[in-house]
Amino acid sequence: MARFIDDLAGAIYDVFKFLITSLCYLLAGMLIVGIPLYLIAFVFKMIG
Secondary structure, eight states: OHHHHHHHHHHHHHHHHHHHHHHHHHHHHHHHHHHHHHHHHHHHHHHO
16 A cells, blocks of 8 residues: 555656646746847837
């Protein structure tokens, strides 16, 4: 029974680690792409 609980805890840990890692990559990508695009749009708005 203890082995089953240990495997279940490991599976839950892996799922949460995957979700948090994916969310962090998504957030970092949005920041890396979004901020320069926003600045470029702001510059063109000031020019035009």
